Amino acid sequence: NSAPLYPTAAFWRSKRVLLTGHTGFKGSWLAVWLRWLGAEVRGFALPPETRPNLFDRLHLADALDHVVGDLRDFNSVVRSVADFQPDVVMHLAAQAIVRRAYRDPVGTFATNVLGTAHVLEACRQTSSVRAAVIVTTDKCYEIPEWTWPFREGDRLGGDEPFGASKACAELPKAAYRHSY
Numbered sequence: 001n002s003a004p005l006y007p008t009a010a011f012w013r014s015k016r017v018l019l020t021g022h023t024g025f026k027g028s029w030l031a032v033w034l035r036w037l038g039a040e041v042r043g044f045a046l047p048p049e050t051r052p053n054l055f056d057r058l059h060l061a062d063a064l065d066h067v068v069g070d071l072r073d074f075n076s077v078v079r080s081v082a083d084f085q086p087d088v089v090m091h092l093a094a095q096a097i098v099r100r101a102y103r104d105p106v107g108t109f110a111t112n113v114l115g116t117a118h119v120l121e122a123c124r125q126t127s128s129v130r131a132a133v134i135v136t137t138d139k140c141y142e143i144p145e146w147t148w149p150f151r152e153g154d155r156l157g158g159d160e161p162f163g164a165s166k167a168c169a170e171l172p173k174a175a176y177r178h179s180y
Contacts, residue, residue: 013038016128018086020044020071020119021093022064028054030090031064042084044069044077045093071115081122081129089132091119094166096137101162112165117172124180134173139163 017034021027022043034041042065048055060066065084069076071093081089095101095111116134123129141150142157158164 009037015039015088016042016084016086018042018044018081018084018089020089020091022060022066023048023053023055024092024096025054027092028058028060030092031060032058035063041065042067042080042086044080046070071118072110074118074121077115077118078122078125081119081126085126085128087128087130089119089123089129091116091132091134094135094137096162098160098162101160101165105161105165108161109165109168112162113168113172116169120172120176124176134169136169137163137166139166141167 012034015038017039019027019031019034019041020043022031022041023045027043027045031041031043043060044067047068055061067080069080071077093111093115095104095108101108119134120132123132138150139158139162142155143159156167156170158167
């Protein structure tokens with residue numbers, strides 16, 4: 001009798017999941033999937049930027065606990081996590097538009113690095129949190145000369161503001177993982 005190595009539908013049933021970035025494309029799909037599995041979901045994100053968008057098409061504002069907030073606002077992040085008392089936090093939110101990162105590198109670093117630190121600290125301060133999944137991108141790695149896929153142990157890089165911001169966000173993740 002061996003238990004599965006991945007969370008089953010029974011695992012997610014009645015779990016409280018705080019999901020950042022739920023108004024984005026991937027976040028919207030993840031919110032739907034988690035709700036379908038029986039999780040209670042609170043989303044924390046900026047409003048959708050485009051019209052039309054998947055979040056609105058799926059009527060997710062009515063299907064979950066939808067909180068409009070900015071990762072750069074530490075108190076807002078901490079309050080949202082503490083008020084909801086999640087079991088699991090899934091952090092997908094980011095400033096992920098490469099051209100915007102060139103125009104506003106400081107805002108990109110603030111969202112991607114400091115925003116990640118805000119989420120991690122909010123998790124640390126909230127005793128109900130049992131797991132945090134912090135999502136990144138392959139752009140956080142140094143661009144290698146080889147042809148095989150990236151691995152988590154590959155050297156961090158980032159030759160442009162977005163990639164560099166996501167590489168920098170790996171440092172607070174590692175610090176919190178090792179320290180707390």
